[in-house]
Amino acid sequence: MIKYNLVCKNCDNAFDSWFASSKEYEKLKKLKHLNCHFCNSVKVEKSLMAPSVVNSQDKKISFSKDKKIYKIKKEIKKYQNFIKKNFNYVGDNFVQEARSLHYNSKNKKKGIYGKASLDEISELKDEGIETDIVPWFRENDN
Numbered sequence: 001m002i003k004y005n006l007v008c009k010n011c012d013n014a015f016d017s018w019f020a021s022s023k024e025y026e027k028l029k030k031l032k033h034l035n036c037h038f039c040n041s042v043k044v045e046k047s048l049m050a051p052s053v054v055n056s057q058d059k060k061i062s063f064s065k066d067k068k069i070y071k072i073k074k075e076i077k078k079y080q081n082f083i084k085k086n087f088n089y090v091g092d093n094f095v096q097e098a099r100s101l102h103y104n105s106k107n108k109k110k111g112i113y114g115k116a117s118l119d120e121i122s123e124l125k126d127e128g129i130e131t132d133i134v135p136w137f138r139e140n141d142n
Helices: 022-030 056-086 094-103 118-126
Strands: 002-008 014-019 044-046 088-091 112-114
Touching: 002 022, 014 022, 088 094, 094 112, 094 118
Parallel strands: 088 112
Antiparallel strands: 002 014, 002 044
């Protein structure tokens, strides 16, 4: 098994992924089966990696880092619960629904949330439609 640090060339987000071998990575890359977890782009590349060397200091830092990550995820899940209770989920129809709410003054529904690409969000902002991007964890993610 080999772990690579990957970077999305579309949204510049970085993430790690495990592969059976370097050949397996190359095969998946060639078949365009690698995609960004954030924007779903297939423009994913390996980034420079440092070798993993563990000492007692690293364990202390890692534990502290894990606690911070857990705390951040807990806060994000609070936001998610607030959004789920107070907004309507429109799924992949987010862009159409956002335009409908914005341009139809009679349409006074409560806020919406759903899925949109970064390009679609940029287009909405260019039209004067206010949107925000919220990191989202699935229920089964730790």
